[in-house]
Amino acid sequence: MKGHPEEGLLQAYLDGEVSESEHVRVAGHLMGCAACNRTLDELGGLAAIAGSALAALETRRPDVEAARWRVRREAATRRRRAEATGWGAGLRRRVAVAASFFLLFGVGVAAAMPGSPLRSWWDAREPAGSPVVSAASAPEDAAGPTEVGVGLELRDGALDVAFSAVPAGVGIEVTLVDGDRAAVFAPEGAHFETGSGRIHVEVGTVRVEAGSVRVEIPRNSINGVVRVNEAIYLEVVAGDLSFPGPPPSTTGDVIRFEVPAAGTPGGTDG
Amino acid sequence: MNFDELFDDLYPGLHRYCARLSADADVAEDVAQEAFVRLLERKVQGEPARLRAWLFKVATHLIRDQVKIRENRWRLLEENPVLPHAHAPPDEVVERREREGMARRALDSLDERDRTLLLMREEGFAYREMAEAVGVQSTSVGTLLARARRRFGKAVEEIEGESLKERIHEGAS
Ligand SMILES: [Zn+2]
Numbered sequence: 001m002k003g004h005p006e007e008g009l010l011q012a013y014l015d016g017e018v019s020e021s022e023h024v025r026v027a028g029h030l031m032g033c034a035a036c037n038r039t040l041d042e043l044g045g046l047a048a049i050a051g052s053a054l055a056a057l058e059t060r061r062p063d064v065e066a067a068r069w070r071v072r073r074e075a076a077t078r079r080r081r082a083e084a085t086g087w088g089a090g091l092r093r094r095v096a097v098a099a100s101f102f103l104l105f106g107v108g109v110a111a112a113m114p115g116s117p118l119r120s121w122w123d124a125r126e127p128a129g130s131p132v133v134s135a136a137s138a139p140e141d142a143a144g145p146t147e148v149g150v151g152l153e154l155r156d157g158a159l160d161v162a163f164s165a166v167p168a169g170v171g172i173e174v175t176l177v178d179g180d181r182a183a184v185f186a187p188e189g190a191h192f193e194t195g196s197g198r199i200h201v202e203v204g205t206v207r208v209e210a211g212s213v214r215v216e217i218p219r220n221s222i223n224g225v226v227r228v229n230e231a232i233y234l235e236v237v238a239g240d241l242s243f244p245g246p247p248p249s250t251t252g253d254v255i256r257f258e259v260p261a262a263g264t265p266g267g268t269d270g
Numbered sequence: 271m272n273f274d275e276l277f278d279d280l281y282p283g284l285h286r287y288c289a290r291l292s293a294d295a296d297v298a299e300d301v302a303q304e305a306f307v308r309l310l311e312r313k314v315q316g317e318p319a320r321l322r323a324w325l326f327k328v329a330t331h332l333i334r335d336q337v338k339i340r341e342n343r344w345r346l347l348e349e350n351p352v353l354p355h356a357h358a359p360p361d362e363v364v365e366r367r368e369r370e371g372m373a374r375r376a377l378d379s380l381d382e383r384d385r386t387l388l389l390m391r392e393e394g395f396a397y398r399e400m401a402e403a404v405g406v407q408s409t410s411v412g413t414l415l416a417r418a419r420r421r422f423g424k425a426v427e428e429i430e431g432e433s434l435k436e437r438i439h440e441g442a443s
Contacts, residue, residue, distance in 0.1 A: 008413025017397045017412065046419040053376060053426050054392050056369040059289035062299065067285075068277045071303050075310035251335060252304075 004036050005029060007043070014043055074178065077219070149185045150192050152199055159224035159236070160198040161215055166228055168261040170203070174226060174234055176219040176253040185214040219253070233257050271318055277306060280322055283393060284329060290389050292333045293374060301336055305329045323399040330386050330403045372433065376425035384418035391415060 005013075005026050012018045013026045030036055152159070159182050163172065184199050186192070191202040203213065215226055217236075226234040233245035234255065241255075248255045271279070281302060289298035305328040308314075314324055377385055383404050390400045397411040406414065 006413065007416050008410065010412075011416040012397065012412035015391075015397070015412070015415075043416055043419070046416075046423045049423045049426060050388055050419050051392065053373040053422070054290065054389065056366070056373045057290050057377070058366070058370055059286050059298070060295050062282060062285040062302075064278055064281050067281055067299070067303055068274060071277065071306040071310070074303070074307045078307070078311055 004033060007039060010036065010040050011043055014040060014047070070178075077178075149183055150194060150199055150201075152182045152184070152194065152197065154182060154197060154218065154221060154224075158197050159217060159221055160227075161217075161225070162198075162200045162227040162230075163213065164200070164202050164229060166203045166213070166259050168259050170213060170259045172226075172228060172233065172257045172259065173214045174248075174255040174257070175214065175216050176255075177216045179218055181216075182218060182221070183216040185216075187213070228257070228259060273310070276318060276321065279318070280325060281306070283322075284325055287326060287389055287393050288329050288333060290377070290392075291330070291385060292336065293378065294336075297333065297336045301329050301332045304332055323395065323402070326390060326393070326395065326399070327403040330390075334382065368433065372426065372429045375429050376422055379425045380418060380421055383414070384421060387411070387415050387418050388422060 009018065009022070009026060013023065018026065030040065161182070161184060163186075166172070182199075184192075184201055186201050186203060193200040193202075201213075217224065217226075220239070221236045222239055224234075224236040225232050228245065231245045233243065233248075234257075235242045235244060243255075246257055246260050248257045250256070284305065285298055285302040288302045289295060292298055292301065305325045308328055309321065309325060314321060316324070377388070380388070383406075386404050387400055390403060395403075397415075398408045400415075401408040401411050404414075
């Protein structure tokens with residue numbers, strides 16, 4: 001070996017990631033080179049520091065069983081969705097899927113599913129049979145302390161969400177979620193009005209932080225609209241999504257709109 | 271090995287990796303599960319070790335996207351910090367949280383590739399698999415890993431030094 005081996009090669013040597021011939025060469029060099037031995041020691045020390053520091057990063061112990069169920073269910077939903085073609089087939093299948101969801105994931109089970117900020121306060125809702133709608137402050141650790149959420153059960157898969165007095169520039173985030181419940185989150189102080197399958201939120205003059213106007217709609221919704229300042233931003237017809245309002249940006253299951261300025265369709269009121 | 275066995279075997283490790291990489295418990299759960307959903311969806315086949323590498327690679331890419339989505343939320347939470355409980359936690363809990371906070375800050379000071387390399391090596395992956403996850407040649411992983419560890423070590427040292435100084439300062443006042 002001409003000169004000292006590069007640091008990367010010493011690191012690979014340390015990690016057992018070199019070929020046999022490289023191993024022989026590096027080992028041979030190390031026999032007579034104090035400088036490289038020092039580097040090797042240093043690399044070993046750095047690995048130990050990294051190991052013990054990273055071990056301090058505690059992580060919540062996952063519920064493996066619930067996670068496995070969720071994965072299987074999600075994979076099955078997507079398979080069915082991919083299989084469904086055309087309007088009629090899509091609708092029928094969606095109804096079937098929604099029905100089986102209801103049977104499998106009755107009240108409580110769906111709420112216990114991880115991944116939704118709703119899960120910790122669904123349980124606190126009125127039992128089935130009482131008013132469809134409930135409002136509660138979202139728990140601080142889930143959604144920030146200044147947010148209020150309203151949950152809504154779909155009526156025959158239908159849903160109507162309307163926002164009014166939303167200032168220009170505010171982002172509205174729609175997330176497709178599992179289960180059969182919709183939810184709307186808005187800054188504290190917004191005025192909520194609810195009815196069967198319907199939520200109306202007057203955002204008004206409350207301070208709107210980015211990302212704090214959010215809608216969660218079940219991915220199995222059959223029919224529905226999300227309206228902003230009287231313009232339809234999102235429409236679900238027979239389970240298919242369309243966006244007649246301002247063009248959204250989409251990342252996975254998250255669809256984002258920005259309220260345009262006054263004078264443009266869907267823009268600020270007045 | 272059937273899917274359920276594979277899942278039960280690999281999920282906890284993948285979840286831990288995602289939690290460390292994303293620093294967000296919700297993202298970790300979503301991403302670790304999404305990786306498995308895609309495994310089923312795409313009917314990926316192979317030895318458990320290969321499937322494991324595939325899952326980690328997919329999760330690494332998903333976190334890259336997810337982190338951008340959550341940035342706003344983090345900012346919100348930072349501006350409205352959750353108030354501590356009224357009763358003080360025991361000293362050992364405080365100390366553990368401090369250690370964790372320091373490790374987190376040190377990790378956050380690295381760029382995404384360094385973080386990924388560090389954490390994947392910690393989960394026992396080979397250079398070849400790490401190279402694939404971050405999109406570099408296998409032959410450069412040794413160099414990149416050594417550099418990442420050096421940066422991380424330096425950050426840990428600095429952060430520990432700061433916290434020590436703070437404590438001395440507090441003690442003096
Ligand atoms: Zn040398």
